[in-house]
Amino acid sequence: MERAALPERLYGHIQVDDAVVEIIEALEEQPSGASFCPPHTHVWFEFNYIYEGCMRTGFGGPLLDVGAGQFFVVPPGLEHCHEYEPQAPHRGVCLRWTFARAELPEDGEPAGVRAMLESLRHWRPGCYEDRYGLGERISRLFGEARASVPPASVRLTFVQILLALAAIRDPAGTVAPPAVDLSDAAFLRKIEIYLNDDRAERIDVRRLAASMHVSYNHLARKYKRLTGKTIVGRHTEVRLARALKLLEETDASMANIADIAGFGAAHYFSRVFKEAYGVSPKAYRSAHVYAQADVSAASGPVRESARESDA
Incomplete structure (x- = not known):
């Protein structure tokens, strides 16, 4: 699997109001030669966006097709798996992060950033159309990283992607069928x-x-x-x-x-x-x-x- 990540210096923590976001990884990936990623879980959040081609992903039930201009979100603990086309790999981006409560001064007032990020824990598994400019924001993130923009600014752009994602209500796309629950x-x-x-x-x-x-x-x-x-x-x-x-x-x-x-x-x-x-x-x-x-x-x-x- 071919992967190009943001430089290490851009990873780390950034505080935005009442939340401290840890940027774990930001990858441009093209799984050349790979065909399957078995069911697994993460302790972090994951956001996957497809620019070209197609892959399949599942959340305990039937696999869904995910094509160009589509995305899916994987909250911590959600079991998921992927299938790829080895001879025609897709091109996409994977973002991974966690967050924690920020320590505010006694007279500080929470701005609700943490609550917005927390809402992503309840994101409905599925494959969704990007009608929200997420692809452009991701392109800007990698563009800033390559242009040697100060790390703090690049991290802030990363957080802006997360907030744009958290602001989405009733996303357009295909909700994943319920996970198989065998007796x-x-x-x-x-x-x-x-x-x-x-x-x-x-x-x-x-x-x-x-x-x-x-x-x-x-x-x-x-x-x-x-x-x-x-x-x-x-x-x-x-x-x-x-x-x-x-x-x-x-x-x-x-x-x-x-x-x-x-x-x-x-x-x-x-x-x-x-x-x-x-x-x-x-x-x-x-x-x-x-x-x-x-x-x-x-x-x-x-x-x-x-x-x-x-x-």
Whole structure:
């Protein structure tokens, strides 16, 4: 991903009336070669503006198309993800910031700047049209930075962008659909279906998390809370169950079983299997074959005796 940031000297704090704004980052970005940014959250505010091209972004629900002249805002703690077109990357800008209450003199009167910035915490997730001159303000910000305008002036321009954004009421655009809120039962069912999918050559739990619009860490924590198991441990149980079936019902080699069950290397499969069952896969298969033979031998006379008694 290609990124051009404002010079480091322009980052930092600026007090505007009753708010102290910390400018964390201001980037011009073009995600060349990148295709996906998985679900994640931030502790800061983020404002993304697209100048050219298109990307997709989501807030726990279906992804939205974001094109030229459109923008979206990500308040702290809001889970979101992005998709890019690797061969035709968009060109856009990303601004990141936080703010805090300023210490005013006893006779000082709050001017309401902090309240305006605070309102952005409740910004409705979505993709919106720029009918407010935000693009021009952003261009001025980067223009001032390149023209060696004093850092304080550049920071003030940054804050003016935030205030212009906070002043918007009922922005025109597409409000994001509600985030997917899976019930516990549905959550567990989806995981079990995925882990038990025989068609899946390789299980990718992080991709599963992305498909459920949650982070991998959230998926793992919730699964552990609901089941008492780790999702990696459950994944291993499923693979072992698949391997047992193959050992009992086929004459496939250990290498093939390891590959089909999703273990990859045969030596790794053998080690995990022995840790779980106390015997190697080969020993288990041999014991199973002998047991089946004993059952067959024992059942023959029983059937004959039954037929004789019936006669």
